[in-house]
Amino acid sequence: MAFNQTPTIVVLKEGTDSSQGKGQIIANINACLAIQDTLKPTLGPYGSDILLVASNGKTTVSNDGATILKLLDIVHPAAQMLVDISRSQDAEVGDGTTSVAILAGELLKEAKSFIEDGVSPHLIAKGYRLASELCIEKIEELAVDTNKGDQEMLEKCATTAMSSKLISQNSAFFTKMAVDAVRSLDPDDLDESRIGIKKVPGGALEESMFVNGVAFKKTFSYAGFEQQPKQIKDPKILALNVELELKAERDNAEVRVHRVGDYQAIVDAEWEIILRKLDSIAASGANIVLSKLPIGDLATQYFADRNIFCAGRVSAADMDRVLQAVGGQLQSTCSDIRPSELGTCALFEEVQIGSERYNLFTDCPRARTCTLILRGGAEQVIAEVERSLHDAIMIVKRAVAHHEVVAGGGAIEMELSKYLREYAKTIAGKQQLIIAAFAKALEVIPRQLCENAGLDAIELLNKLRSAHAKGETWYGVDFQSENVGDNMKSFVWEPALVKINAIASATEAATLLLSVDETIKSESQGRGQGAN
CATH class of the missing domain: 1.10.560.10 (GroEL-like equatorial domain)
Structure with a gap:
């Protein structure tokens, strides 16, 4: 079956x-x-x-x-x-x-x-x-x-957002910082990415700073840097994407020469190229030079002799925020630099914050950006302060755009x-x-x-x-x-x-x-x- x-x-x-x-x-x-x-x-x-x-x-x-x-x-x-x-x-x-x-x-x-x-x-x-x-x-x-531009209303919203955070005891201090940060942005855009946050371990929470402009940590510098000016009023700022450094020939090229004079001519040509770039920068009238790429020891000393401040290897995010604040345009060449391509601000200074040195560009004419420098005893504390401020900033931003509260x-x-x-x-x-x-x-x-x-x-x-x-x-x-x-x-x-x-x-x-x-x-x- x-x-x-x-x-x-x-x-x-x-x-x-x-x-x-x-x-x-x-x-x-x-x-x-x-x-x-x-x-x-x-x-x-x-x-x-x-x-x-x-x-x-x-x-x-x-x-x-x-x-x-x-x-x-x-x-x-x-x-x-x-x-x-x-x-x-x-x-x-x-x-x-x-x-x-x-x-x-x-x-x-x-x-x-x-x-x-x-x-x-x-x-x-x-x-x-x-x-x-x-x-x-x-x-x-x-x-x-509520009134869209009411400072008090924005501060109340930020205080509520911070009430559950680590910084609730210091909420009056940080509330003002959060509201000032949002107020410094373009009211039609309110892009919070333009609020830079830097963390410096050490010090009390209330030693944190609001910078109406841009601040970034001092970049790697060569000998000659200390001879450069550390404070400039109404500077002319040139932003470059150009390397101002001599390269060692043995690392980058193979050169065959028959006479010692030929080798010397190659070395002289390289010096001539970099000096021509430096002369063009000096002739532009800029007294602050920022570059995304390295600025070597020769260029550092050259600028120091002419009372020009320079910083190389500036991060892309910091450079973008500097340009938004001071104006000007990023240059990929050193030739034909026009005055309209230079930025400016009321004051540039290099200051000591904790164990770090910071470059500050303040009171910028086009300032649609700001920087918060956070202090605190431990890294974990500063990281939590940053998260708390982020929440408060986002709340203030929403309150500015949609000014209805519950x-x-x-x-x-x-x-x-x-x-x-x-x-x-x-x-x-x-x-x-x-x-x-x-x-x-x-x-x-x-x-x-x-x-x-x-x-x-x-x-x-x-x-x-x-x-x-x-x-x-x-x-x-x-x-x-x-x-x-x-x-x-x-x-x-x-x-x-x-x-x-x-x-x-x-x-x-x-x-x-x-x-x-x-x-x-x-x-x-x-x-x-x-x-x-």
């Missing part, structure tokens, strides 16, 4: 791991919750820092969500989504990187019970998307429009939560439960802020719910009184754009993860690939 047996068909390579269904979605959610648990203690003004040690032994101390996730080296393909949304938040608005990852994790946590009860992931995703749209509309409706400290999240709960009561079916779950997830921000500050989260959340039910729109956690209060009046301000971007990104990541119900992992590559 014959049986028709269907042969086993092998589609995937041997060793490939494949898992699917409800269990796979829950496994992905659990991976994201593990990441959320790591980030939760870092949220808010009383959030703790995390010490990360890389495989090469380099240590990083930070509470910046994007930095922590980048250094964690996460291999789980689903958890990698949280890294990506945190990075996109960092690139788009600069702050709120921890909030967005925590909110995405909480949305998945709320969805987990629905998945276990057999609700379709697509229904949950649909409800989340609707709730996200309602939240964004509500934020746009509630946002308070109250921070969990106030806007509680108001949105109240609004969604009220909306959920007007609809029937499963969507009502899903939108109510989104409303509950939003409360994770004020709850975590309370827990990190050592406050009673349950008591304060009840007070906040009660206040918002009575129409106190801007009530949030007040850390000064360890109670609740009106954060709009307390100047705990955040640009509305930060919250809009955070809610949109967190919802997008959560719905994407809920739509993945199968993971196929290749043994050879060791990387996961989700298939819907």
Whole structure:
């Protein structure tokens, strides 16, 4: 008696791991919750820092969500989504990187019970998307429009951004620095890459400097450099991409000569070429010469004899910022240099900062750039100061471009939560439960802020719910009184754009993860690939 047996068909390579269904979605959610648990203690003004040690032994101390996730080296393909949304938040608005990852994790946590009860992931995703749209509309409706050029408003936003950082104790000092840095940029462009940041170990945090212009570390210099001027008023600055150095013939060419005089003629010709270049530079009237390429000992001494300052091997980024500040054009030849191709500034000086010497070009006529010179005891401290300032600068930049703000400290999240709960009561079916779950997830921000500050989260959340039910729109956690209060009046301000971007990104990541119900992992590559 014959049986028709269907042969086993092998589609995937041997060793490939494949898992699917409800269990796979829950496994992905659990991976994201593990990441959320790591980030939760870092949220808010009383959030703790995390010490990360890389495989090469380099240590990083930070509470910046994007930095922590980048250094964690996460291999789980689903958890990698949280890294990506945190990075996109960092690139788009600069702050709120921890909030967005925590909110995405909480949305998945709320969805987990629905998945276990057999609700379709697509229904949950649909409800989340609707709730996200309602939240964004509500934020746009509630946002308070402030004066675009108001210095005080910008400083309040920067202070809020810095409140959770290492430099919160020095926030008054660094807030002004962040606002001045953004104000120095072209208001139509606001390209933060034009804000140079230099780090000099040693000294106190408040010894950090704001330079309205360009500063860069003294470049490698030859004998004769000390005879050059170290301070020039209204200098004429020439920027070159020309090498002003004699080359040793034995390294660069093979020359066959029959008489000693022939060899001498070759050496003389080379000297004549470089001296002709130097004479052209001196004749141009420039008294500062900067070059991307080396300036040798002969040229250094030549310039010193003529009271001209020079610096060779200037990095491309520093050279670009110098040209943006002082004007002029980069020259690839030393012949026919016109006066219009030279830049200028009010003052050039070389100063000692800590153990380093820096060249400063200040009060530039075209200054659309600035430099922040950061000081601090340890490299890790200065690196965290840089990350904190980056967040504050990005927040100020967004506040200048989109001058609408909302109250921070969990106030806007509680108001949105109240609004969604009220909306959920007007609809029937499963969507009502899903939108109510989104409303509950939003409360994770004020709850975590309370827990990190050592406050009673349950008591304060009840007070906040009660206040918002009575129409106190801007009530949030007040850390000064360890109670609740009106954060709009307390100047705990955040640009509305930060919250809009955070809610949109967190919802997008959560719905994407809920739509993945199968993971196929290749043994050879060791990387996961989700298939819907």
